[in-house]
Amino acid sequence: MTICLYHRDTATEVNDFTLEHIIPDPLGGRLAPDWLKLRNVCKQCNNNIGHFVDASFTHSWFVAQLLHKISHRINSNTPHASIPLNPLGLSGHRPSYMENDETCEAWLGPHGELVFWIRPTDERFVTYMGGNPRTTRTTQSRAYFFPNTQSENDIEKMLNSFRDALPKKLVKKVIFGQWGNVAPEAYGFSEPDALDRSRLEFFNSRISVNMTDQITIPIGQEFDWRFLAKLAIGIGYTTYGDHYLSSPYYQSLKNGLWHWHGVESPRIHGMSFFTPSDIANDSSNLFTQSTGIRNAVTILIKPQGTSLAVLLNIDKERFWVVQASDFVGLDPQIAFSKYGEGLAVILCKEKSLMCEVGLPDLLAHFLGLKRQHIISQIEA
Ligand SMILES: [Zn+2]
Structure with missing residues (x-):
């Protein structure tokens, strides 16, 4: 054939x-028996369908939420274990110097921490949590991490979860505030520059009013x-x-x-x-x-x-x-x-x-x- x-x-x-x-794979496909794997699909279709069909499903808000919930339930009781962040949706906040082709996506950490990720947008991928998976691997973006100051929870778990967030993305991660003796670079964080500092202040002034203010869920x-x-x-x-x-x-x-x-x-x-x-x-x-x-x-x-x-x-x-x-x-x-x-x-x-x-x-x-x-x- x-x-x-x-x-x-x-x-x-x-x-x-x-x-x-x-x-x-996000649904566990690698674990599936061999009869659920095919060998008569061409490379081009495999790539295109992975990108436009599989990812449209697994990166949709509905499915991403379900997968997150499973992961959270299984890993939440393991001390220090990193937990995937929960995709909340798109934030209406627009801090300084956001380009027209950028959007702000909000994520929630294991103890109610908030992450704002300013990333490129693409109208074909509007309903994908995380945007166009190809673009975000090759285009620099920035994410801002806000620990939950009310929480007495496992700090290491929070930092590990932040460190592992947004995998395979070309993203500069910046954390708000000081965390004891923690060296932010040990957890993958970078020093904020002037733009980052102004954005951190911008988000901080708003999340203190309402953590999940102005979130919209992109629905396809x-x-x-x-x-x-x-x-x-x-x-x-x-x-x-x-x-x-x-x-x-x-x-x-x-x-x-x-x-x-x-x-x-x-x-x-x-x-x-x-x-x-x-x-x-x-x-x-x-x-x-x-x-x-x-x-x-x-x-x-x-x-x-x-x-x-x-x-x-x-x-x-x-x-x-x-x-x-x-x-x-x-x-x-x-x-x-x-x-x-x-x-x-x-x-x-x-x-x-x-x-x-x-x-x-x-x-x-x-x-x-x-x-x-x-x-x-x-x-x-
Ligand atoms: Zn084909």
Whole structure:
């Protein structure tokens, strides 16, 4: 096979295939079993889809918040352990010398500390927490850290969390105030210059009034559409191999994968964040809600009636559903023999734990009839 699974033009032959994770890394994709990794995606699609499709989902405020919450819960009781900052949204504050192509993003630290990050903005990436991931790696930006002076909490944890914040970004970090004997440079902070000093004063005078004043959450109504199409294509292909490529529904999904804002919506069955479920025979909301695992990303693949459904659940709190196949032109028995009544892949990136479990065993676990050891470890 020399045709890229994602390529918009199927006639294009490509040879530079790369490893593609059906589940992106922020959701635990590296832990996923090999059958959820593909080798027939070209380098160009892999890069573009990682940047515009996977990241649009994982960097959206909704998903970033959920992932942050899991990480915080797992690491918060470990003394001195660094915790990812919580993305709050965009701040309306505009301190001195902000360029027109810059924005101010606000983050919250483990004990209520505040971070204001002045970074380049890009209209294509407005809904991404952290902006355009490529630009912020190569363009200098500045972040201002405000420790919570009311807090008696673990100072080392705060500094470690600040140090590790905004990884892989080209960012000058400046902290407000003095912290005992702490040498700021040991935690990745730089000496403030005149511009930094004026901005520190600016923010300090405002956060003392209201910590999270003027925060807006950038919302992209379609942030998950293309990602769900990608997830469905990957699962469809891993189920049916090359036969999948001749099914009409694969073409609909591919239109969805390359969907562009403002163009007519693709005909994909499922349920995204802002649109209700329309999937055929979706048994019940109870079913979709009850199959998630706390602290984990759960992908449940379930043949049901006339469709192969994929359910994505994060932290037992939010879920998405997409149809990977309507079985037109494909043998439903293949899906039933692979997944039985349903197969769940449970990924916990924070604990580096993964398990695959059939739906009956998962339900038995939920009911307390037969506990699954790894799931218990993940949930703990
Ligand atoms: Zn391609």
